[in-house]
Every structure is written in C-alpha cells, then in structure tokens.
Amino acid sequence: MKEKKILVTQPVLPALDDFIPMLEEIWDSKWLTNNGKFHQEFEKGLAEYLGVPYVSLFSNGTLALVTALQCLRITGEVITTPYSFVATTHSLRWNNIKPVFCDIEPDYLNLDPDKIEALITPRTTAIMPVHVYGNPCYLKRIEEIADNYGLKVIYDAAHAFGVKQDGESILNYGDLSILSFHATKVFNTIEGGAIISHDAKTKKRIDNLKNFGFVDETTVVAPGINAKMNELQAAYGTLQLKTIDDSIQKRKEIAHIYSQQLNIIEGLSFLEEIEGVVHNYAYYPIFIDKDKYGMTRDEVYEKLKKNNIFARRYFYPLISQFPSYKGLESAKKGRLPVAERVADEVICLPIYPDLGKEELGRIIECLKK
Numbered sequence: 229m230k231e232k233k234i235l236v237t238q239p240v241l242p243a244l245d246d247f248i249p250m251l252e253e254i255w256d257s258k259w260l261t262n263n264g265k266f267h268q269e270f271e272k273g274l275a276e277y278l279g280v281p282y283v284s285l286f287s288n289g290t291l292a293l294v295t296a297l298q299c300l301r302i303t304g305e306v307i308t309t310p311y312s313f314v315a316t317t318h319s320l321r322w323n324n325i326k327p328v329f330c331d332i333e334p335d336y337l338n339l340d341p342d343k344i345e346a347l348i349t350p351r352t353t354a355i356m357p358v359h360v361y362g363n364p365c366y367l368k369r370i371e372e373i374a375d376n377y378g379l380k381v382i383y384d385a386a387h388a389f390g391v392k393q394d395g396e397s398i399l400n401y402g403d404l405s406i407l408s409f410h411a412t413k414v415f416n417t418i419e420g421g422a423i424i425s426h427d428a429k430t431k432k433r434i435d436n437l438k439n440f441g442f443v444d445e446t447t448v449v450a451p452g453i454n455a456k457m458n459e460l461q462a463a464y465g466t467l468q469l470k471t472i473d474d475s476i477q478k479r480k481e482i483a484h485i486y487s488q489q490l491n492i493i494e495g496l497s498f499l500e501e502i503e504g505v506v507h508n509y510a511y512y513p514i515f516i517d518k519d520k521y522g523m524t525r526d527e528v529y530e531k532l533k534k535n536n537i538f539a540r541r542y543f544y545p546l547i548s549q550f551p552s553y554k555g556l557e558s559a560k561k562g563r564l565p566v567a568e569r570v571a572d573e574v575i576c577l578p579i580y581p582d583l584g585k586e587e588l589g590r591i592i593e594c595l596k597k
C-alpha cells in the first residue's frame with residue numbers, strides 16, 4: 229500500500245466558524261473591495277504585528293513588486309539575484325528594466341555584497357535583493373553600497389514575514405520591502421501581498437498606484453494598475469494574524485527535529501540559525517554533496533518522490549537560466565559560480581505547521597537511506 233502523499237507545504241486556514249460571521253457582515257454591507265472596513269483593519273493589524281510604520285495591501289506579491297518599482301521610478305539597470313522565484317526578475321522586465329544578475333554569498337545564499345559594486349554602471353538605479361528562505365541579507369553592507377552610489381534598494385521579502393534581526397523587523401531596511409501572502413507562504417491570504425514603506429507620502433503614492441492612479445473621484449495622477457486586495461481576503465487575513473505565532477512555533481519545532489536528525493548524515497548539510505535573528509522557518513532547504521552522500525540531488529529528489537514525498541528544488545533552475553533571461557551577459561555560465569553550484573545541490577524538504585511526527589519520521593528515514 230502506498231503511503232500518504234506529503235507535499236512540500238500545506239496552507240494554514242482560519243477556523244471556518246470565525247470566518248462565517250465576517251462573511252455575513254460583508255454580505256450585509258455589500259462593500260467588497262476599495263479600502264473597506266476589513267482592509268483598513270488588516271493593514272493596521274499587520275503593521276502592528278510586523279513592527280513597521282506603513283503597510284499597503286496588494287492582490288499578490290508580484291504586483292506589489294511591479295508597483296514598488298513604479299513608485300520609486302526605477303529605470304535602466306537593477307542588480308538582483310538569480311537565486312529566487314522568477315517573479316523577482318519578472319517584475320523588472322514588466323517595468324522595462326534590465327536585470328543584472330549578481331552572484332550569491334555561500335553562507336545564506338543572498339546577494340553577495342562583495343560582488344555588487346563591480347556590476348554598477350551609469351545606468352544602474354537600484355538593487356533588488358531577496359531575503360531567500362527568510363534569512364536576512366547583509367543589510368548594513370547593502371545599505372552602505374546603495375548610499376555610496378545613490379541607488380535605491382527594494383527588498384523582495386516574500387519569504388521574510390515576521391523575521392527580525394536584533395529585535396527589529398528586517399522590513400524596515402531599504403527604501404521599500406514587498407511581502408507575498410500566497411497560499412504557499414508562511415502567512416497566507418489565499419493570494420495577496422504588501423508593500424512596506426517608511427513614510428506617509430510614499431504609502432499614499434503606493435495606494436494611488438495600486439488603484440489606477442486615482443487620488444480622488446476625478447483625478448488620475450499616474451498610469452496605475454489594479455492591484456487591490458478585496459474584503460474577503462482582508463477579513464481572512466485578520467484571522468490569520470491570530471494564529472501566525474503558533475504556526476511559526478510549530479515550524480520551528482519541525483526545523484529543529486530536521487536539524488538534529490540530519491546532522492549525523494554524511495553528505496547532507498543545511499543552513500544554521502543566525503544569532504540575533506528571529507526566524508520564520510518558511511523553508512527547510514538541504515544541500516546534497518553527491519560524492520559524500522553517494523547520490524545526486526536529482527536522485528534524492530526522485531527517491532523521495534517514489535516514497536510519495538514531494539520535496540521541491542527551490543531554486544532550480546536559476547532565474548538566469550530561463551529563456552527570457554539566459555541571453556543576458558550577466559547570466560552567462562560561469563558568471564554566477566555559487567548560485568550555479570547551490571542550484572544543483574538544493575532540495576527543500578516539506579515543512580508546515582500540521583506536518584505530523586510520523587510523516588516527519590518517514591522523510592528522515594528516506595534520507596538516512
């Protein structure tokens with residue numbers, strides 16, 4: 229008999245009993261979108277939870293990225309990482325910006341600050357780093373480079389919900405940060421996203437842009453887009469805020485079991501926790517040294533699959549290897565040695581709050597061969 233399917237993730241949903249009265253309220257009011265009651269409540273609740281001054285809700289993270297670039301009028305070239313989900317680079321392309329891929333550092337697989345400066349040209353206007361797997365980028369180093377060269381910084385913080393460093397939200401770094409609340413993320417509103425900004429004027433500009441550029445009934449100040457979050461998602465989101473701490477705690481326990489059990493397997497490695505950082509345990513990536521472990525990453529991936537365990541190779545292929553980008557000078561083979569190596573070694577193991585001990589045991593046994 230085949231064992232139960234284990235997927236890489238499984239979303240947490242709010243209690244239906246809590247959600248239904250909210251739906252009734254929405255049905256009564258007939259206010260479905262455009263900054264309604266639940267939207268306002270959720271924006272406020274999120275800002276408080278995250279420890280940030282301004283949140284602008286979005287229908288998804290990708291439109292938040294596209295709008296963040298519009299808001300800061302980014303043009304020309306932007307330095308970014310190839311080791312991420314495709315939406316990071318797509319958001320540049322949708323703004324007619326040329327992505328310039330920079331290699332990642334080998335410790336936490338984020339943009340390597342030592343390699344950024346060499347890629348700056350007169351056309352460079354911004355840096356778009358990603359806190360990959362929710363591990364903070366080298367924030368201070370990136371800020372220093374941006375300040376020296378007059379560049380903007382937009383963080384793709386899609387993985388970094390709730391992450392803090394030295395007691396402060398990492399979303400407070402850079403000019404803007406974007407979040408994703410897609411069903412597969414640590415915190416979900418089914419689909420959804422947000423931009424974190426640091427002053428009221430910028431928030432206003434973002435809020436105009438996500439609503440066609442309207443500032444009042446008859447005034448349109450920019451070629452904005454429609455990227456608004458609706459009332460159903462916002463209500464769902466306020467409920468999610470009540471259970472997120474518990475969800476992250478459960479993820480943490482699973483991550484710790486993985487780390488204890490996998491530590492003793494020759495040829496497998498994983499990312500250590502960082503001192504002073506409150507992690508969210510969004511992903512559990514492991515890295516396979518094929519010589520020491522005796523199998524390639526793809527062989528491990530297939531073996532897990534045969535055992536009904538559906539791990540994912542995040543992030544393989546590199547964004548720079550997709551047809552839309554592989555012709556770029558910065559995407560050429562050999563230009564991104566660390567990212568190229570890691571993309572061939574990585575596998576993200578299943579991790580989600582409801583992952584049971586028995587299922588966890590099955591995954592670990594399979595890796596112990």
Ligand SMILES: *Cc1c(COP(=O)(O)O)cnc(C)c1O
Pocket residue numbers: 288289290291312313315316358384386387407408409410419420421
């Ligand atoms: C999920 C994700 C996005 C896109 O967010 P959506 O809400 O799915 O549009 C962008 N960047 C990264 C790094 C992501 O993981």
